Amino acid sequence: MKSLAQLGKYMLMLTVVFKKPNKWKYYFQRTINEIELIGVNSLPIVALMSTFMGGVIALQTASNMESPLLPDYTVGYITQSSTILEFSPTIISLILAGKVGSNVASEIGTMRVTEQIDALEIMGINSLNYLVLPKITAAVLFFPVLIVFSMALSLLGGWFSLLISDLTTTEIYVLGIRSFFDPYHITYALTKTFIFGFLIVSIASFYGYYVKGGSLDVGKASTQAVVTSSIAILISNFVLTQLMLLP
Amino acid sequence: MIEVKGLNKSFNGQHVLFDINHVFEEGKVNLIIGQSGQGKSVLAKCMVGLYEAEQGEVLFDGRNFSSMDREGRSLIRQEIGMLFQGAALFDSMSVEENVMFPLRMFTNMTRGEMQARVDFCLDRVNLAGRNKLFPAECSGGMQKRIGIARAISMNPRYLFCDEPNSGLDPKTSIVIDGLIKDITAEFNTTTVVITHDMNSVIEIGENIIFIHQGKKWWQGNSESIITTDNPEIGSFVYASEFMKEIRSLLQKKRP
Numbered sequence: 082m083k084s085l086a087q088l089g090k091y092m093l094m095l096t097v098v099f100k101k102p103n104k105w106k107y108y109f110q111r112t113i114n115e116i117e118l119i120g121v122n123s124l125p126i127v128a129l130m131s132t133f134m135g136g137v138i139a140l141q142t143a144s145n146m147e148s149p150l151l152p153d154y155t156v157g158y159i160t161q162s163s164t165i166l167e168f169s170p171t172i173i174s175l176i177l178a179g180k181v182g183s184n185v186a187s188e189i190g191t192m193r194v195t196e197q198i199d200a201l202e203i204m205g206i207n208s209l210n211y212l213v214l215p216k217i218t219a220a221v222l223f224f225p226v227l228i229v230f231s232m233a234l235s236l237l238g239g240w241f242s243l244l245i246s247d248l249t250t251t252e253i254y255v256l257g258i259r260s261f262f263d264p265y266h267i268t269y270a271l272t273k274t275f276i277f278g279f280l281i282v283s284i285a286s287f288y289g290y291y292v293k294g295g296s297l298d299v300g301k302a303s304t305q306a307v308v309t310s311s312i313a314i315l316i317s318n319f320v321l322t323q324l325m326l327l328p
Numbered sequence: 329m330i331e332v333k334g335l336n337k338s339f340n341g342q343h344v345l346f347d348i349n350h351v352f353e354e355g356k357v358n359l360i361i362g363q364s365g366q367g368k369s370v371l372a373k374c375m376v377g378l379y380e381a382e383q384g385e386v387l388f389d390g391r392n393f394s395s396m397d398r399e400g401r402s403l404i405r406q407e408i409g410m411l412f413q414g415a416a417l418f419d420s421m422s423v424e425e426n427v428m429f430p431l432r433m434f435t436n437m438t439r440g441e442m443q444a445r446v447d448f449c450l451d452r453v454n455l456a457g458r459n460k461l462f463p464a465e466c467s468g469g470m471q472k473r474i475g476i477a478r479a480i481s482m483n484p485r486y487l488f489c490d491e492p493n494s495g496l497d498p499k500t501s502i503v504i505d506g507l508i509k510d511i512t513a514e515f516n517t518t519t520v521v522i523t524h525d526m527n528s529v530i531e532i533g534e535n536i537i538f539i540h541q542g543k544k545w546w547q548g549n550s551e552s553i554i555t556t557d558n559p560e561i562g563s564f565v566y567a568s569e570f571m572k573e574i575r576s577l578l579q580k581k582r583p
Contacts, residue, residue, distance in 0.1 A: 097398075103433050103434070104432070104433060107432065107433070195414055195416060195419075196412045196413070196414055196416035197416050197417075197418055197419075199378055199412065199416065200410065200412060200416040200418075202377075202378065202405070203376055203378070203405055203408055203410040203488075204405060204406070204408075204429075204430050204433065204434075204482075205401075205402040205403065205404075205405035205406040205408075205434070206402075206433060207398070207402070
């Protein structure tokens with residue numbers, strides 16, 4: 082029952098978030114700032130994770146390929162499909178749920194407990210719209226860029242790890258990456274990322290905005306935001322895969 | 329003028345405010361006083377719509393705030409300035425940006441006009457030249473004064489101050505009280521101050537209500553509060569040994 086009530090409250094929050102901003106000029110300015118805060122600042126962690134994970138995927142695939150019936154380019158093909166279909170959109174989104182989700186929940190939660198949100202409301206500003214909409218816009222616009230970046234680095238990581246381990250050649254790896262490539266998989270991955278970005282920021286904002294109490298409660302809200310958005314990502318990943326990949 | 333009619337508020341079935349009726353007068357410093365936990369902050373938050381009252385009305389110069397939708401309330405709120413207990417300044421903005429914020433959001437002023445207004449407001453609270461500081465670099469008293477500057481930047485008709493002296497030393501408290509009193513007279517605002525600071529009560533209280541057990545227990549001014557025989561007021565006003573001493577002196581002076 083409590084979860085249903087929370088879901089209802091979340092939906093009602095979204096109806097207030099998606100209103101016309103007080104001033105478009107400041108909405109765009111804030112969106113640019115948020116792109117830097119939650120997007121550009123996430124580039125290092127995404128780069129690190131993607132490069133090493135791509136390398137590990139390639140090495141693990143190569144180490145399990147003992148059958149002579151499998152062509153050499155299979156390593157590249159499996160690295161490409163694992164990266165595009167699942168690793169970059171889902172695993173990186175789960176990492177971003179931890180980094181961005183906790184950041185958003187604690188920022189908005191701190192504003193709540195220090196009465197900064199009340200101050201916005203008293204001025205006649207729609208605080209949800211002012212605080213949350215630029216963050217959601219930034220996430221849905223920039224997370225797909227991050228994921229494309231992650232895909233590229235993951236494939237590069239795979240190539241580099243295979244090359245230094247002397248397990249394949251560049252030509253065979255590239256052949257594997259290009260084999261059976263379906264551009265629709267990119268559409269699928271970016272659609273998932275768009276929805277994950279929305280879920281991460283809106284859920285984190287929900288927990289931050291409605292926090293009650295003090296700094297301890299802000300910490301709890303931040304943790305709760307990460308847990309809930311991770312669960313939401315996993316469930317929506319399953320649903321989207323059913324809807325988009327299966328006939 | 330702000331009129332409160334039959335205001336009732338409860339939290340999780342526990343009644344906090346009972347049938348509050350009062351008129352907060354224009355051009356005067358109206359005080360809401362009472363012990364902690366008696367409902368004075370809840371009353372103020374119901375008046376500005378941060379809490380929804382179960383029953384009752386709040387009228388801002390005859391305009392029924394309680395029955396308005398979000399957009400209607402937003403328009404009234406642009407006429408309200410509020411100083412919060414912890415100042416509630418935006419951490420990520422400088423002093424200047426904090427004071428300029430309402431102007432940027434609600435006016436079509438040019439950058440130069442906004443700058444002039446910010447400088448005027450900061451000068452008014454004796455903070456001229458502190459524009460580029462950040463809230464974290466300011467003392468508690470300075471933060472309160474920046475809060476006042478931000479509250480008056482839009483020339484508000486109504487000014488709310490939630491415990492403006494909490495956490496301040498007596499000397500700084502007197503400065504803040506003086507500012508509130510002067511601004512009220514200068515801009516003819518309807519000022520509502522929530523406090524339990526007896527010095528503020530005596531210094532600036534022109535129209536005072538005492539909230540006790542969620543009810544409007546008493547109404548008067550800074551003179552009548554000293555002489556009233558109401559026992560609850562007595563235990564609030566003369567809580568300290570120092571004030572008890574003053575009462576005995578006053579009683580000796582009475583004919």
